[in-house]
Every structure is written in C-alpha cells, then in structure tokens.
Amino acid sequence: MPLSDPAKNPAHLRQLEEWLRSYRPEELFDERGRLLPELADLAPKGPRRMGANPHANGGLLLHDLRMPDFRDYAVQVPSPGTGGIGDTHILGRFLRDVIRVNADQRNFRIFGPDETISNGLEAAFEATNRQWEADMETNDEFLAPTGRVMEMLSEHQCEGWLEGYLLTGRHGLFNCYEAFIHIVDSMFNQHAKWLKVSAALPWRPKIASLNYLLSSHVWRQDHNGFTHQDPGFIDHVVNKKAQIVRVYLPPDANCLLSVMDHCLRSRHYINVVVAGKHPAPQWLPMDAAVVHCTEGIGIWPWAGNDSGAEPDVVMACAGDVPTLETLAAVSILRAELPELKIRVINVVDLMKLEPATEHPHGLSDMDFDSLFTTDKPVIFAYHGYPWLIHRLTYRRANHHNIHVRGYKEEGTITTAFDMTVLNDMDRFHLVQDVIDRLPQLISRGAYLKQRLQDKLVEHRRYICEHGEDMPEIRNWKWPGPAAK
Amino acid sequence: MPLSDPAKNPAHLRQLEEWLRSYRPEELFDERGRLLPELADLAPKGPRRMGANPHANGGLLLHDLRMPDFRDYAVQVPSPGTGGIGDTHILGRFLRDVIRVNADQRNFRIFGPDETISNGLEAAFEATNRQWEADMETNDEFLAPTGRVMEMLSEHQCEGWLEGYLLTGRHGLFNCYEAFIHIVDSMFNQHAKWLKVSAALPWRPKIASLNYLLSSHVWRQDHNGFTHQDPGFIDHVVNKKAQIVRVYLPPDANCLLSVMDHCLRSRHYINVVVAGKHPAPQWLPMDAAVVHCTEGIGIWPWAGNDSGAEPDVVMACAGDVPTLETLAAVSILRAELPELKIRVINVVDLMKLEPATEHPHGLSDMDFDSLFTTDKPVIFAYHGYPWLIHRLTYRRANHHNIHVRGYKEEGTITTAFDMTVLNDMDRFHLVQDVIDRLPQLISRGAYLKQRLQDKLVEHRRYICEHGEDMPEIRNWKWPGPAAK
Numbered sequence: 001m002p003l004s005d006p007a008k009n010p011a012h013l014r015q016l017e018e019w020l021r022s023y024r025p026e027e028l029f030d031e032r033g034r035l036l037p038e039l040a041d042l043a044p045k046g047p048r049r050m051g052a053n054p055h056a057n058g059g060l061l062l063h064d065l066r067m068p069d070f071r072d073y074a075v076q077v078p079s080p081g082t083g084g085i086g087d088t089h090i091l092g093r094f095l096r097d098v099i100r101v102n103a104d105q106r107n108f109r110i111f112g113p114d115e116t117i118s119n120g121l122e123a124a125f126e127a128t129n130r131q132w133e134a135d136m137e138t139n140d141e142f143l144a145p146t147g148r149v150m151e152m153l154s155e156h157q158c159e160g161w162l163e164g165y166l167l168t169g170r171h172g173l174f175n176c177y178e179a180f181i182h183i184v185d186s187m188f189n190q191h192a193k194w195l196k197v198s199a200a201l202p203w204r205p206k207i208a209s210l211n212y213l214l215s216s217h218v219w220r221q222d223h224n225g226f227t228h229q230d231p232g233f234i235d236h237v238v239n240k241k242a243q244i245v246r247v248y249l250p251p252d253a254n255c256l257l258s259v260m261d262h263c264l265r266s267r268h269y270i271n272v273v274v275a276g277k278h279p280a281p282q283w284l285p286m287d288a289a290v291v292h293c294t295e296g297i298g299i300w301p302w303a304g305n306d307s308g309a310e311p312d313v314v315m316a317c318a319g320d321v322p323t324l325e326t327l328a329a330v331s332i333l334r335a336e337l338p339e340l341k342i343r344v345i346n347v348v349d350l351m352k353l354e355p356a357t358e359h360p361h362g363l364s365d366m367d368f369d370s371l372f373t374t375d376k377p378v379i380f381a382y383h384g385y386p387w388l389i390h391r392l393t394y395r396r397a398n399h400h401n402i403h404v405r406g407y408k409e410e411g412t413i414t415t416a417f418d419m420t421v422l423n424d425m426d427r428f429h430l431v432q433d434v435i436d437r438l439p440q441l442i443s444r445g446a447y448l449k450q451r452l453q454d455k456l457v458e459h460r461r462y463i464c465e466h467g468e469d470m471p472e473i474r475n476w477k478w479p480g481p482a483a484k
Numbered sequence: 485m486p487l488s489d490p491a492k493n494p495a496h497l498r499q500l501e502e503w504l505r506s507y508r509p510e511e512l513f514d515e516r517g518r519l520l521p522e523l524a525d526l527a528p529k530g531p532r533r534m535g536a537n538p539h540a541n542g543g544l545l546l547h548d549l550r551m552p553d554f555r556d557y558a559v560q561v562p563s564p565g566t567g568g569i570g571d572t573h574i575l576g577r578f579l580r581d582v583i584r585v586n587a588d589q590r591n592f593r594i595f596g597p598d599e600t601i602s603n604g605l606e607a608a609f610e611a612t613n614r615q616w617e618a619d620m621e622t623n624d625e626f627l628a629p630t631g632r633v634m635e636m637l638s639e640h641q642c643e644g645w646l647e648g649y650l651l652t653g654r655h656g657l658f659n660c661y662e663a664f665i666h667i668v669d670s671m672f673n674q675h676a677k678w679l680k681v682s683a684a685l686p687w688r689p690k691i692a693s694l695n696y697l698l699s700s701h702v703w704r705q706d707h708n709g710f711t712h713q714d715p716g717f718i719d720h721v722v723n724k725k726a727q728i729v730r731v732y733l734p735p736d737a738n739c740l741l742s743v744m745d746h747c748l749r750s751r752h753y754i755n756v757v758v759a760g761k762h763p764a765p766q767w768l769p770m771d772a773a774v775v776h777c778t779e780g781i782g783i784w785p786w787a788g789n790d791s792g793a794e795p796d797v798v799m800a801c802a803g804d805v806p807t808l809e810t811l812a813a814v815s816i817l818r819a820e821l822p823e824l825k826i827r828v829i830n831v832v833d834l835m836k837l838e839p840a841t842e843h844p845h846g847l848s849d850m851d852f853d854s855l856f857t858t859d860k861p862v863i864f865a866y867h868g869y870p871w872l873i874h875r876l877t878y879r880r881a882n883h884h885n886i887h888v889r890g891y892k893e894e895g896t897i898t899t900a901f902d903m904t905v906l907n908d909m910d911r912f913h914l915v916q917d918v919i920d921r922l923p924q925l926i927s928r929g930a931y932l933k934q935r936l937q938d939k940l941v942e943h944r945r946y947i948c949e950h951g952e953d954m955p956e957i958r959n960w961k962w963p964g965p966a967a968k
Contacts (some may be wrong), residue, residue, distance in 0.1 A: 235720070
C-alpha cells in the first residue's frame with residue numbers, strides 16, 4: 001500500500017523489488033519460477049489443509065438436533081384470550097427438553113447475558129446448569145463445571161461464543177433483552193456476510209442457523225424506562241441478504257413453540273424471534289397455531305366479521321402487544337359499530353410482507369392484494385418502528401392505504417398500557433384511526449371518537465393516581481367466540 | 485421486585501415491612517414522619533447538588549468554538565469535474581486550524597480508532613499530536629503527552645471518550661470507517677435518547693453536537709472487500725427522534741467544508757457526515773457549495789438541460805460516488821439522446837426528503853413536488869441501502885415513480901467502479917434505467933441499451949485481465965460547461 005504506483009514510478013518499482021528480494025526467491029523457486037518440490041511438500045495434505053479441515057467447516061460435522069414434539073408443550077386455548085403465564089415461560093419447557101434429548105450429543109447450548117431466567121427460560125435449569133469454571137458460593141444458583149447454558153454479562157462474548165459454536169457444527173440460541181442486542185450489530189453484520197458468501201461455496205455444507213430470541217421487549221420495558229426501549233434490531237437485520245435473514249413475531253405461546261421448532265431445525269439463516277415473557281392472552285390452539293405459523297400470515301376469521309363480504313377496513317397486527325391492542329380495538333368497533341365489516345390479519349413472518357421478488361418468503365402480489373385488498377384502509381399495529389412496514393410494502397397496490405402505528409421513540413417509566421398510549425398504538429387510538437380513515441364514519445363517528453378521547457384522559461388521570469392501569473384495561477378479555 | 489404483590493399478599497407485606505424496618509426509620513424520621521433536620525442538612529447545597537453541579541451539566545460550561553473561515557480552505561473548481569485530492573484531505577486542513585485557534589481554550593478534540601491518517605485527516609498533525617501517556621519508540625509518529633487527537637483501536641472507547649467530553653461542555657469529532665461505526669450502535673442509541681430527554685429539561689442548557697465523520701466508505705472498500713462494506717449506520721440513526729438526528733452526504737470537498745462548519749457550530753444534534761478520502765471530481769465552487777449546502781438539496785442547472793421546460797426524467801443523487809455515476813450517466817444520455825430533457829438533483833441533507841411534518845428539515849410537499857415533479861420517473865442513485873430513500877419518501881405524490889439504486893449487499897475485493905456495477909448503480913445501469921422507465925425510449929433505446937450491456941461485459945473482461953478499471957472509466961471527465 002505505501003508504494004502507490006510501482007508501474008509508473010521507477011523509485012517505487014525499485015523499492016518493491018528490494019522488498020520482494022528480501023524473501024530470497026532464489027532459495028524458493030527454480031530457474032523457471034516453480035516452487036521447489038521439497039517446499040511444496042511442506043504444505044498439509046487432505047483434511048489437514050486449513051480450508052478442508054472439518055473443524056473449520058462445521059457443516060461437515062453437523063448432526064441434526066433431536067427434537068421433542070413441540071405440540072406436547074402446547075397451552076390449552078379453549079377460547080381466544082385465555083390467560084397465559086408468559087410466552088417464553090412455555091418455550092422454556094420445550095428448550096429444557098431439547099437440552100435433555102441432546103445431552104449425549106452435546107451439541108446444543110443456550111447463550112445469554114445473565115438473562116436466561118429474566119427472559120423466562122428458567123425451566124432450562126431443570127435439565128442443566130450454567131457452565132461455570134470459577135469459585136462457587138453457597139447461595140449461587142445453577143452453576144456447575146459442565147452445563148448447557150453459557151451466561152456472561154457481555155452480549156459481545158455471547159455472540160462470539162455462539163458464532164464459534166455454530167461454525168464448528170453445533171446448534172444454539174442467543175436470548176437477549178431486545179434493546180441491548182444492538183450491542184452486537186456489527187458482529188451480526190459479519191456473520192450474515194459470512195453466511196451469504198459461504199452459501200455460494202459448494203464445498204461448504206450449510207451450518208445451523210443463528211437464532212436470536214429477543215424478549216423483555218420494547219413494550220414491556222415500562223418499569224425500566226426509555227433506555228431499555230429499542231425495537232430497531234429488526235431494521236438492522238433486514239438490510240442483509242434476503243436469502244439469509246428471517247424475522248418472526250409470534251403473537252402467543254403456541255405460535256412461539258411452532259416458530260422456534262422451525263428455527264432450531266433450519267440451516268444457514270439468521271432467525272430473529274421476538275416474544276413476550278409477561279402474562280398475556282393466548283389466541284390460538286396448537287393446531288391453529290401450526291397452520292398460522294406455517295403460512296406466516298393469515299386472516300383470523302373468529303376475530304373479524306367480514307367473512308363472505310368485502311371488508312370496510314383491515315386491522316393488521318404483528319407482535320404480541322400490537323395483537324392485543326388490535327383485538328381490543330376490534331372488540332370496541334364490533335360493539336359500537338356492528339354494521340362495520342372488519343378483517344383481522346395477523347403477521348408472524350414479517351418477510352411475508354415483502355414482494356416475492358425481494359424475499360423468498362414474500363407473498364405474491366395476488367396473495368397480498370387478496371389479503372389486504374387494493375382499496376380499503378389498513379390500520380396496522382406493528383411491534384417496532386412503524387416505517388419498516390412501509391419499507392416492506394411500498395411496492396404493493398394498496399400501499400397508500402396502509403397506516404402504521406408502532407414504537408416512535410416515546411417512552412418512560414410508566415404502566416404497560418401507557419407505553420402503547422404514548423406511541424398512539426393503544427386500542428383507543430386504533431379505533432380513532434378507523435373512524436378517521438372511513439369516510440362513512442367521519443361525522444357519524446364523532447361521538448365515539450370523543451368518548452375514546454375522554455377515555456385517554458381518564459387513563460392518564462388514573463395511572464397518575466394509582467400507579468397501575470385502569471381495571472378495564474388490566475381485566476380486558478376478548479368477548480368473541482372461539483377459534484376453530 | 486421479588487415481593488410481587490405486597491398489597492394483597494400478607495406474607496409479602498410482612499417481608500416488605502421487615503426490610504424497610506431494617507433501615508431503622510425511627511432514627512431518621514420524627515413522630516410525624518419528617519426527615520430529621522440534622523440529617524436533611526447533610527445534603528449538599530446549591531451547585532454542590534449532583535443535578536446542579538456544572539460538571540454534570542456541560543451546557544453551563546460550554547464556550548463556542550472559535551471557527552476559522554471555512555471558505556479559506558476552498559478547492560478551486562474552474563469547471564465541474566475538476567480533479568480533487570480526496571475530500572477529507574481538504575477537510576483535514578480546516579480541522580487543523582480549528583485545533584489551532586482553540587488551542588488555549590482546550591475545548592476541541594478529534595477521536596478515532598487509529599484511522600485519523602487513513603481517513604485523510606493527516607493535516608491535523610501539523611497542529612497537534614496523538615495524546616499518549618505510555619512509552620514511545622523512536623519510529624513512533626505524532627505521539628505526545630498532550631495532543632488534541634485521541635486514538636485507540638476501540639470504537640467503543642472513542643465513542644465513550646467523546647460522549648463524556650461533550651457532556652462536560654466541550655466539542656469534538658469522531659472519525660471512523662463507515663462499516664465499523666455499527667460497533668457503537670447501542671451507545672449511539674443511549675446518547676440520542678439522552679439528548680431527546682434532556683432537551684425537554686429547561687435547566688439543562690444544550691451541549692455541542694456529537695459529530696461523526698464516516699469516511700473510507702462502502703463504495704471505496706474495493707480493496708478491503710465485503711467485510712468493510714456497510715452503509716447501514718444511516719438507517720440506524722434515522723430511527724431516532726427527528727429533532728436530534730441529521731445526516732449529510734456532501735458530494736465534494738467544498739460541500740464537505742460547508743457541512744462540517746455547520747455541524748461544529750450546531751448544538752444538541754447527532755450529525756452524521758459521510759465523505760470520501762480518495763481523489764474524486766469536484767463539482768461546485770465554494771460560493772455555489774455554500775448555497776447548495778444551506779438549501780440541503782437542489783437542482784444542478786449546469787448538469788441538466790430542462791431549464792425552462794418540463795423534464796422527461798429526474799436524475800437524483802446523494803453521496804460522492806452516486807453523484808459521479810449519475811453525472812457520467814447524464815453525460816451519456818445528453819450525448820446519445822440530446823432531445824431528452826433531464827433534471828439533475830443533488831441531495832446533501834438526507835432529511836430534506838422526509839415530509840416537513842416528520843422532520844424539521846423536511847421539504848414541504850409543494851417544494852418536493854416542484855423538484856421531483858408529480859409524474860416523471862426519478863432515477864435516484866443513493867449512497868446506502870436503497871430502501872431508505874423509499875422509507876423517507878413514501879408519502880410523496882411521485883413516490884411510485886422513484887426508482888432507487890444503492891448498495892444492495894453485493895461486494896468483494898475488486899475495482900472501485902466494479903463495486904457500483906455489482907450493485908447496479910454504475911452509469912451504464914443508470915442509463916438503462918432511464919430507457920426502461922421512459923415509454924418513448926422503450927423501443928428506440930434498444931440499440932443504446934445493448935451497447936451499454938456490451939460495455940458491462942467489456943468492463944468485466946477488462947478488470948479480470950488488467951486488475952484495474954478501463955481507461956474510459958478511470959479518465960472520464962464531465963464534458964459540460966461550468967457551474968455558475
């Protein structure tokens with residue numbers, strides 16, 4: 001590099017020659033410029049060559065994980081809105097048994113920055129411990145010299161451990177607070193680039209996917225506050241090659257089980273799964289969850305009332321909290337404006353929204369238009385920064401009718417519901433959005449709109465006085481019939 | 485936190501009481517529950533209080549930087565396309581003198597991960613040194629116990645140093661390779677959140693902006709390859725609050741001087757400036773650069789030919805390499821299809837593209853429509869991931885006509901021009917885009933299109949054989965008249 005132009009600068013050419021001659025090429029090559037055979041013989045042969053060594057080509061060493069049947073861990077959902085204990089707590093039992101059935105293969109580990117319990121995966125410690133090489137104190141919990149959980153309060157270390165583990169032919173999961181996964185943005189970049197390039201090399205068999213479970217997410221950081229609220233990792237991830245990246249937002253525990261089963265079986269992807277750990281309503285029985293997650297996006301017929309008719313409005317949602325607020329908004333609309341035809345769409349696999357030409361999971365325009373219509377307003381409640389939905393859908397026919405609510409960088413230490421209010425994604429705002437976007441409601445809806453605004457004032461007063469959400473928010477239940 | 489429900493669980497309430505009583509409240513409060521006066525007196529008073537201490541409220545200590553006149557560092561641009569030495573090398577001289585004129589104030593520093601010279605700011609070492617506390621060897625360069633440049637090959641350390649420096653009332657600049665600034669994504673998040681919240685506190689005067697100079701950028705990492713190519717920091721930044729973030733893509737050295745002068749004078753922003761360090765054409769004399777950067781976006785009348793007429797196509801560009809390729813494409817179009825009316829728009833301030841309702845810099849719809857038309861194809865060459873332009877413009881009337889080329893995660897170790905070819909952003913692809921988007925050219929343009937495709941084949945063959953770009957690429961010059 002310091003010799004910028006040896007082709008034209010004789011002084012540079014002379015320096016280049018001096019430097020190369022310092023390696024004494026006359027001792028290395030014969031008179032025709034060929035490497036001497038005794039030197040060529042020094043190079044390792046066969047699988048001792050660096051690129052052919054199976055320890056540097058983990059796909060050669062990869063064994064499938066033995067998988068327990070995720071359906072066995074299902075939550076019973078006799079009707080939509082059944083109370084749950086927190087989606088990741090259910091997932092924890094499944095992961096516990098993944099650890100158990102692969103114990104003798106020793107090829108599965110969970111990594112995380114001391115948040116395995118905080119993220120709801122405490123069941124893992126029924127089957128294993130945190131691997132720990134140092135001294136132990138009597139009140140330490142779940143530490144042992146061997147264990148399948150690797151914890152260290154360094155997201156960098158966890159990411160590096162997991163990448164190395166995958167590259168040498170094993171399987172794993174990184175669980176992390178959503179906001180702080182940005183710490184490894186740059187490491188993620190390099191792994192995604194590596195996957196893209198290595199996928200094109202025929203002598204490199206595929207390796208297991210890098211799976212992120214992001215919990216303790218933006219909407220339930222009401223007690224930790226603004227510093228802990230950042231759903232932007234998804235935006236970062238979708239900049240990388242479509243053949244490599246996948247993003248899933250399961251709305252409940254059964255969907256989370258189905259998604260994670262798929263992710264742990266998959267190869268050569270980076271899977272990002274965002275899920276809640278707090279008690280939250282469960283929507284789908286396991287059979288329906290499997291169908292929904294396999295399709296990645298779908299109408300929830302039991303939630304809407306437009307079957308056999310044109311909808312007046314499409315209510316779409318992606319993520320557990322947006323799904324809750326959307327269904328609460330739909331329950332208000334169906335009670336107050338029963339003649340309104342509403343279609344409810346839930347998105348699990350975010351990449352379904354992209355055109356099929358841009359992402360292998362993308363819906364065809366025909367399928368997208370059929371779901372989202374080509375001319376009806378779509379009120380979309382999304383887990384992250386709202387503009388990502390526009391970035392994914394800007395080529396769709398109905399794009400100008402898509403109105404997205406999501407996290408717009410407003411938050412503080414407050415109540416869980418107030419987080420949605422601060423970002424205009426709560427049920428009351430969503431209903432107002434419907435009124436604003438439907439010409440037939442613009443004057444007739446004024447009374448309802450005012451009542452909703454009154455509700456928001458009442459909410460504000462109530463949380464300031466009581467420090468918790470109004471009973472009608474805390475105790476809200478989906479009033480409709482069961483999913484089939 | 486472990487006592488989840490003391491209000492309803494008597495055992496929890498008892499534990500809570502025991503815990504609180506362990507602090508012996510009877511020694512701290514009188515019988516009416518008031519803190520004892522002798523204890524209250526222990527608290528610091530006035531500016532010794534933590535929140536009132538000026539060392540924790542840097543805005544109180546902030547002095548304006550003394551600024552040399554940036555116009556004195558101007559590159560002479562007798563006609564557009566004049567050769568330059570690399571934009572950041574020009575900026576380096578200006579920064580050198582910022583250091584000099586503030587030497588006795590000691591309130592300006594440059595931070596970076598050992599790339600100050602590599603990023604083209606070598607002139608800084610005419611005025612100062614790298615601050616260095618450890619041993620020095622005889623062949624060390626520019627080390628001294630005091631110096632205004634802080635280098636350490638840790639982007640985390642540089643970001644932390646600079647944040648602390650700004651928070652205590654000083655000024656600074658972080659220069660970094662573009663791809664690796666993602667290392668501090670999470671730290672950037674927290675600083676942006678802090679600026680948003682503190683801007684609302686009347687007792688916190690504003691502090692100096694956090695300025696990033698990203699050089700050695702995605703398009704000129706042809707020699708380092710794919711690992712060094714990532715323009716996604718801009719996407720990360722624009723998720724934060726519009727009142728805090730600013731992104732600038734000066735197309736040449738005079739624009740870079742004007743932009744940096746503005747950034748160093750600004751308060752309470754995060755400014756991201758992306759600029760090149762390699763020899764590249766210069767477009768605007770200083771007077772024109774000042775006007776262009778003040779407006780942030782504008783038509784380059786000397787480059788297009790639609791003055792006084794409706795354009796057939798708008799060629800927009802943002803970033804130094806996209807500007808070069810766009811002007812090269814325009815030169816082909818004007819030679820081959822002289823009857824075509826072309827408007828050339830250059831964007832320096834990316835936030836101009838957002839609606840005025842979303843960002844304080846955003847153009848009004850009227851101004852945007854006037855520039856980009858409401859019905860003509862816009863071929864937009866952009867420095868980063870192309871979808872960001874859609875995310876910024878999706879609400880604009882002509883959005884469906886905007887076709888963006890940018891970095892789509894294709895790259896390797898190759899030539900500089902080949903980087904643009906791999907990502908379809910080179911001059912030949914841009915001309916083809918124009919032909920494809922203009923119905924009047926679709927059949928007439930077929931011959932030209934084929935010649936351009938032949939050119940791309942020739943390019944590929946040439947670089948494989950010669951290891952450098954074709955002479956017509958390396959030696960290309962803007963053929964048009966001078967800017968006024």
